[in-house]
Amino acid sequence: MAASVRAQVISLYRALLAESKSFPSYNYRTYAVRRVRDAFRANRKVKDPQAVERLMVEGQQTLALIQRQVSIGKMYETQKNVVED
Amino acid sequence: MAARVLQQCVRTLARPSLRLSAANLAAPSAAPSAAPHRPVSFAADSRRTRWLGLSPVPSVGVLCRQYSDLPPLTLETIKDRVLYVLKLYDKINPENLQTTSHFMKDLGLDSLDQVEIIMAMEDEFGFEIPDGEAEKLMTPEEIVQYIADKKDVYE
Numbered sequence: 733m734a735a736s737v738r739a740q741v742i743s744l745y746r747a748l749l750a751e752s753k754s755f756p757s758y759n760y761r762t763y764a765v766r767r768v769r770d771a772f773r774a775n776r777k778v779k780d781p782q783a784v785e786r787l788m789v790e791g792q793q794t795l796a797l798i799q800r801q802v803s804i805g806k807m808y809e810t811q812k813n814v815v816e817d
Numbered sequence: 818m819a820a821r822v823l824q825q826c827v828r829t830l831a832r833p834s835l836r837l838s839a840a841n842l843a844a845p846s847a848a849p850s851a852a853p854h855r856p857v858s859f860a861a862d863s864r865r866t867r868w869l870g871l872s873p874v875p876s877v878g879v880l881c882r883q884y885s886d887l888p889p890l891t892l893e894t895i896k897d898r899v900l901y902v903l904k905l906y907d908k909i910n911p912e913n914l915q916t917t918s919h920f921m922k923d924l925g926l927d928s929l930d931q932v933e934i935i936m937a938m939e940d941e942f943g944f945e946i947p948d949g950e951a952e953k954l955m956t957p958e959e960i961v962q963y964i965a966d967k968k969d970v971y972e
Contacts, residue, residue, distance in 0.1 A: 742929075742948065742952060745932050746948060749932070750936065769933075
């Protein structure tokens with residue numbers, strides 16, 4: 733059971749990172765990637781199954797939020813920032 | 818006047834992210850400014866088209882290549898690119914990095930870092946690596962072998 737939970741966490745992490753990288757806006761993109769990394773790293777040591785479940789649900793809601801914001805951002809794209817390459 | 822137009826063309830061509838199509842767009846936009854000077858404009862046009870054809874290739878290399886396909890992959894180039902991406906990752910010490918160094922045992926990374934590394938490889942080589950196979954790739958050597966398998970590179 734723990735192995736499949738671990739696999740779920742890993743696939744949620746991948747999905748969140750992949751979705752965060754598709755933000756058109758430089759600021760949103762860098763913030764989302766950084767925040768996802770920091771949140772997963774901070775909760776690495778959590779062992780209680782209920783807490784893990786709660787965090788997974790929150791993660792999936794965040795994934796849905798990022799997907800919505802990415803599609804809104806793509807509708808209203810602006811010029812690229814100077815710091816981007 | 819023509820010299821200034823040519824300087825502008827060179828400056829736009831020298832920017833590394835410029836594609837050939839965008840360079841072609843720069844030519845008509847520069848043309849109206851050269852229009853008042855009739856005798857000079859023909860010379861400027863021929864010089865501009867000659868420069869458009871020649872200058873992107875030596876300065877930028879692969880990005881402004883005129884063919885549509887990517888350069889062919891070899892085991893050597895795959896290994897170099899994989900090691901280059903790994904050296905850019907800030908949690909890896911470049912001195913310890915070998916092709917056989919295990920991410921978790923030798924380099925002290927964890928599974929989240931391994932996910933990030935595999936995603937960086939996906940971005941570098943431009944194709945998706947599914948979850949089940951991604952979590953088995955634990956050394957740079959395995960990554961090179963996997964990419965060579967997927968891309969049909971001779972072994």
